[in-house]
Amino acid sequence: MRRVVITGMGIYSCIGKNLEEVLHSLQNGLSGISIDPSREEMGFRSRLAGLVEEPDLKSVLNRKQRNTLSEEAKYAVVATEEALKTAGLDLSYFEENEAGVIYGNDSSAKAVIDAVDTIREKKDTTLVGSGSIFQSMNSTVTMNLATIYKLRGINYTVSAACASGSHAIGMGYQLIKAGMQEMIIVGGAQEVNPLAFGSFDGLGVFSTREDDPKASCRPFDRDRDGLVASGGAATLIIESYESAMARGATILAELVGYGFSSNGEHISNPNMDGQVRSIRMALKGAGLKAEEIDYVNAHATSTPVGDKFEAMALREVFGSKTPISSTKSMTGHECWMAGASEIVYCLLMMQHSFIAPNINFENPDEVSADLNIIATSKEVELSHIVSNSFGFGGTNSTLIIKKV
Amino acid sequence: MTKDIVIDKINEFLVEEFEVDQSVIKPNASLQDTLELDSLDYVDLVVVIENNFGFKVTGDDFKSITTYQDFYDLIFEKVSAK
Numbered sequence: 001m002r003r004v005v006i007t008g009m010g011i012y013s014c015i016g017k018n019l020e021e022v023l024h025s026l027q028n029g030l031s032g033i034s035i036d037p038s039r040e041e042m043g044f045r046s047r048l049a050g051l052v053e054e055p056d057l058k059s060v061l062n063r064k065q066r067n068t069l070s071e072e073a074k075y076a077v078v079a080t081e082e083a084l085k086t087a088g089l090d091l092s093y094f095e096e097n098e099a100g101v102i103y104g105n106d107s108s109a110k111a112v113i114d115a116v117d118t119i120r121e122k123k124d125t126t127l128v129g130s131g132s133i134f135q136s137m138n139s140t141v142t143m144n145l146a147t148i149y150k151l152r153g154i155n156y157t158v159s160a161a162c163a164s165g166s167h168a169i170g171m172g173y174q175l176i177k178a179g180m181q182e183m184i185i186v187g188g189a190q191e192v193n194p195l196a197f198g199s200f201d202g203l204g205v206f207s208t209r210e211d212d213p214k215a216s217c218r219p220f221d222r223d224r225d226g227l228v229a230s231g232g233a234a235t236l237i238i239e240s241y242e243s244a245m246a247r248g249a250t251i252l253a254e255l256v257g258y259g260f261s262s263n264g265e266h267i268s269n270p271n272m273d274g275q276v277r278s279i280r281m282a283l284k285g286a287g288l289k290a291e292e293i294d295y296v297n298a299h300a301t302s303t304p305v306g307d308k309f310e311a312m313a314l315r316e317v318f319g320s321k322t323p324i325s326s327t328k329s330m331t332g333h334e335c336w337m338a339g340a341s342e343i344v345y346c347l348l349m350m351q352h353s354f355i356a357p358n359i360n361f362e363n364p365d366e367v368s369a370d371l372n373i374i375a376t377s378k379e380v381e382l383s384h385i386v387s388n389s390f391g392f393g394g395t396n397s398t399l400i401i402k403k404v
Numbered sequence: 405m406t407k408d409i410v411i412d413k414i415n416e417f418l419v420e421e422f423e424v425d426q427s428v429i430k431p432n433a434s435l436q437d438t439l440e441l442d443s444l445d446y447v448d449l450v451v452v453i454e455n456n457f458g459f460k461v462t463g464d465d466f467k468s469i470t471t472y473q474d475f476y477d478l479i480f481e482k483v484s485a486k
Contacts, residue, residue: 062423126451
């Protein structure tokens with residue numbers, strides 16, 4: 001089995017449009033949550049959102065390339081451009097070397113709804129335009145990235161709810177580890193428009209603390225009242241250690257563990273057992289003991305039930321000493337993107353030797369009181385980091401990165 | 405609508421939609437070559453015609469189109485028949 005390393009990263013999120021801006025937000029505990037007034041007209045329970053601007057890609061892509069991009073694929077292009085730059089890669093590399101793409105994405109609601117609206121209004125399918133189908137499918141990100149960057153290796157999308165981005169990285173890790181691919185562009189993307197979140201809001205799981213948006217997302221805090229949906233995209237370049245060495249790439253970290261499990265129970269309620277199995281599988285694969293983990297980036301989204309079960313799982317595996325924070329306290333829940341963006345956040349923490357805070361953690365509840373939740377930015381060397389991602393349907397994913 | 409107005413309108417939306425320089429648009433130039441049209445682009449051409457003139461051009465209509473002049477003639481004929 002081969003070693004798998006991370007050599008590039010890029011991010012486009014509500015706490016920053018690039019690595020530099022995101023690092024600043026993470027170090028200073030800055031929230032990206034605000035109010036989206038349009039959600040009130042649509043009957044949302046909550047107008048809170050982690051909004052991102054739709055990027056103008058005219059200077060980056062030609063008309064044909066832009067025509068097939070969904071909202072989330074646009075974000076993915078921005079994140080991927082940055083990731084390729086940090087990895088020292090350009091199009092000429094992919095002309096000469098096979099590379100793949102695996103991205104996490106689990107909806108393209110706006111593109112689908114816009115097309116259906118046009119068909120209903122015009123009674124004519126042609127009039128939705130040629131780009132619609134390529135914007136509407138869950139694989140919109142991978143099909144666009146693969147054609148833009150002329151990728152000739154593995155090419156597919158992972159749809160696994162809020163663990164999509166994490167599983168995408170895990171699958172890429174497995175393929176490189178097994179010797180089937182040398183390099184893969186991996187990541188996760190999430191549309192932010194209200195059409196994507198209406199039915200989620202309808203479940204009553206979004207925070208309604210609108211009087212103070214920056215304090216609305218408060219994972220593990222006693223007074224948390226729900227998650228805040230956000231989005232964007234995150235891209236990582238992962239490759240075999242041999243590939244990185246051969247091209248003289250800077251190694252950001254090594255991917256050493258991927259664990260997964262399915263709860264096999266309720267469609268939306270988590271359970272502790274599935275999460276524990278996922279974390280332990282990742283630790284076992286990495287050959288690490290729980291006490292060797294310097295920091296856990298929790299999945300915790302700020303829902304009363306979800307955070308409670310993760311707190312129980314973390315206490316079960318790590319005890320009460322391992323530092324833990326949920327960067328969702330600042331970013332909100334980046335859903336399909338979260339598993340990938342949170343690896344970017346962890347890499348930034350590892351590079352700059354700090355733990356980003358779990359902001360708004362003011363009072364623990366009866367379970368989180370037993371955990372070492374880091375509420376303010378803390379300087380510390382980080383050698384091994386665990387990142388959790390859990391999703392609807394009981395899908396769980398855990399990744400472990402190691403400083404090289 | 406006069407033919408000159410139709411031609412101006414067509415040229416305007418082709419420059420906008422297909423992001424080409426006005427200078428490539430000449431009556432005897434090839435529509436497909438200058439706009440680099442592939443099968444997907446023809447779908448978008450149908451959409452942009454519908455948006456601008458309110459009628460739908462079919463795949464069969466495009467079979468007789470080679471130059472911009474052919475295109476202008478086809479659209480003007482359909483506009484006049486409305």
